[in-house]
Amino acid sequence: MTVEGVGEMQEEGTTTEAGLGKRIVFFIIFLALALGYYLSIDYILMVFAQNLPFPYK
Amino acid sequence: MRSLMRWLQSPKRKRVGAFLALSLFAVALLLPLVPVFAVAEDTPAASSDTPKIEKAKDVFYKTEGIVYGPPAPKLKYPDNYGTYGTFQSRTILWMANQQHLYFGSFVLAVPMFVMVVELVGMLQKDKRMSKKYDDLAHEFMKISLTAYSITAILGGLLIFTFLALYPGFFMYLASIFRPVMHVYALMFILESGVLYVYYYGWDKMNDSPFLKWCHLSLSVLLNTVGLVLMFFANTWLAFMQAPAGVDDQGRFLGNIWNAIHTPLVIPIVVHRILGNAAFGGGVVAAYAAYRFLAAKSPEEKAHYDWMSYTAMFMGVLNLIPLPFAGYWLMREVYAYRQQMGITLMGGLLAWVFIMQATMIATLFITLNYYLWTAMGRMPGSERYTRFFKYMLLVLIVATLTWLTPHTLVMTPAELKAMGGAQHPVIGNYGVMSAKNTAINIIITTTVLCFCIYQRANKVPTVKWAWWGNLALGAIFVGAATNVIFLGIYGYFIPANVRIGLSVPQVCSTLTTLFIGVTLNTMILKNARSLGEIRWGQMSTRGAYALFLLAVAFTWTMAVMGYIRSSVRLHWHINEIMRDASPWAFTNPIGYAGNINSLNVLIFWTMLLFVFWLGTLTDKKVHSTVKDTAGEGIEGVSIPVGSH
Structure with a gap:
């Protein structure tokens, strides 16, 4: 890619629109949502689909 | 009446006549099936007239049924076996089987791709692209056609090998499957008929949209017959x-139906369809890579670069779900006979599984390497190059984890020095919790690599791209975290609960595949291009990677086939018919590896012959690329999946 390409991309704000702090905060929020989704899928697949205890006690 | 006469005199009548003739031909090919089905249905009725009726219980379904056949013969060596000198009959049969299977898989897989490529071509609005896809499909088919003849020859050779070396066993198997064996043979004739009409009618049926749709329908018929054929053999x-x-x-x-619908048949069929398709994609990609390396003009290079990418992409689409189908099959094996599962995964054949893991990891690493190399022809990919080394690190760590054996073969002194058969540290990675985690991480990384490939020469323009990228990152990081969490959690819970964790692990990986790739595609909607893909400018290392990919597919098939067949141990038919020959033992791994390698070598030698034949008649393939290349190679449009 040409240097101009990077410049244009940055101008469009795909990487530098928000500050690093804002990105980290929102990423953590998204990650928490994603993990919530994954854990609920784990629970459904273990408990309902396979009749296995999750979490195991 | 007058309008009918006018229509008959119209120029279209020849085409319609040709279509009717083809339909009649297809129906005529189906006719032989009718009496076979009738005979199959009549047989029990006729037999029921016999005065003495004996009932027995099904060995699997536990249902009662009337005994129709004699018991499985108790074979004796050498009475019921044949030999060729001092050669091991089993090895001869093994090789005949493997070669037939290789070519059979190839000729069944390629028409599936051809159907998809032809359909994609027909749905293209741009006529130039439409013709490009159509020519590609035609070229795929051309390779398959030569291989088809070899498949038929090898099939004959296989039957003769069975009859000559294992007559007792083969006669018994034929007595059970007699009705469907006839259907199989007739389906083969039908397959041949449809295949030849499909291939040789290609240009003729390109003339009108109606005939083109008929041609595509023939492809559907061809694939249906092919799948039925494979189903019977399975x-x-x-x-x-x-x-x-x-x-x-x-x-x-x-x-x-009970003899057909055995406990493992469905997962085996699914696993084989996916495996064949992945293998077929790999072989066609290797063919295109070979032509890419041999190409002299930039236009030819562009064409074969694109062809190799398309074939590789289709193969990989089937490779990604393949390990999951494999796990399903193993799960069914455990459900059928736990001991059989243990022999496979934790006993006699466990080391062969380590070889298999090596090959599958090789496949994924090679695939990632190809994508990294292929990004070299995409302007803008430099933005992502620095991440490749970390991805490689993840792939290597996961591969090493996957390859770690549970126990090692050691001398007593080594055992004493290590404090047992299991290493105190790395022994922990030799269990399924670690291995499931490793393969899921490998596949997730590969999906991530594909997402990067998708956006290598693109800059997103949608307003929500910032949020989308964060969400995409969270999907991947979340999936990896969940997969690793479940992997570690598995160490703290009993085995019967632990085995269930593989399902949510797979689900996390599939989430990245389906939701991740979909989200990535949405982010890239109307994205600004940083430059067209420079087809033909892939490095030669990328082409060699495709060879490695194809050979790794071939070797993996060989080793997996060996594992599945060997798990019967000393049985021809598990728990029903014993193998009384002197070769009813499990081969040492070294011997199995050598025979597998020899099989791979023979197959690729024959395949090179097929490839070479393909070059002899190749005159017009690149005409369309040439047209395009007239505007510069960068003018070659981007095909499916390359975004």
């Missing part, structure tokens, strides 16, 4: 591994 080997429809003496109980 039922026989599934019966050998886990029989049903017979009693404990091997007497047929009259219900052919």
Whole structure:
């Protein structure tokens, strides 16, 4: 890619629109949502689909 | 009446006539099936007239049925076996089987791709692109056609090998599957007929949209027949591994469906369809890579670069779900006979599984390497190059984890020095919790690599791209975290609960595949291009990577086939018919590896012959690329999946 390409991309704000702090905060929020989704899928697949205890006690 | 006459005199009548003739031909090919089905249905009725009726219990379904056949013969060596000098009959049969399977898989897989490529071509609005896809499909088919003849020859050779070396076993198997064996043979004739009409009618049926749709319908018919053929062949080997429809003496109980619908047949069929498709994609990609390397003009290079990418992409689409189908099959094996599962995964054949893991990891690393190399022809990919080394690190760590054996073969002194057969540290990675985690991480990384490939020469323009990228990152990081969490959690819970964790692990990986790739595609909607893909400018290392990919597919098939067949141990038909030959033992790994390698070598030598034949008649293939290349190679449009 040409240097101009990077410049244009940055101008469009795909990487530098928000500050690093804002990105980290929102990423953590998204990650928490994603993990919530994954854990609920784990629970459904273990408990309902396979009749296995999750979490195991 | 007058309008009908006018229509008959119109120029279209020849085409319609040709279509009718083709339809009649297809129906005529189906006619032989009718009496076979009738005979198959009549047989039980005729037999029921016999005065003495004996009932027995199905060995798997536990249902009662009327005994229709004699018990499985108790074979004796050498009475019921043939030999060729001092050669091991089993090895000869093994090789004949493997070669037939390679070519059979190839000729069944390629028409599936051809159908998709032809459909994609027909749906293209741009006529130039439409023709490009159509020519590609035609070229795929051309390779397949030569291989088809070799498949038929090898099939004949296989039957003769069975009859000459294992007549007792083969006669018994034929007595069970007699009705469907006829259908199989007739389906093969139907397959040949449809294949030749499909291939040789290609140009003729390109003339009108109606005939083109008819041509595509022939492709559907061809694939349907091919899948049915493969299904029948799979039922026989599934019966050998886990029989049903017979009693404990091997007497047929009259219900052919029970003998077909054995406990392992469905997962075996699914696993084989995916495997064949992945293998077929790999072989066609290797063919295109070979032509890419041999190409002299930039136009030719562009064409074969694009062809190799398309074939590789289609192969990989089937490779990604393949390990999951494999896990399903293993799960069914455990459900059928736990001991069989243990022999496979934790006993006699566990080391062969380590070889298999090596090959599959090689496949994924090679695939990632190809994508990294292929990004070299995409302007803008430099933004992502620095991440490749971390991805490689993840792939290597996961691969090493996957390859770690549970226990090692050691001398007593080594055992004493290590404090047991299991290493105190790395031994922890030799269990399924770690291995499931490793393969899921490998596949997730590969999906991530594909997402990067998708956006290598693009800059997103949608307003929500910032949020989308964060969400995409969270999907991947979340999936990896969940997969690793479940992997570690598995160490703290009993085995019967732990085995269930593989399902949510797979689900996390599939989430990245389906939701991740979909989200990535949405982010890239109307994205600004940083430059067209420079087809033909891939490095030669990328082409060699495709060779490695194809050979790794071939070797993996060989080793997996060996594992599945060997798990019967000293049985021809598990728990029904013993193998009384002197070769009813499990081969040492070294010997199996050598025979597999020899099989791979023979297959690729024959395949090179097929490739070479393909070059002899190749005159017009690149005409369309040439047209395009007239505007510069960068003018070659981007095909499916390359975004």
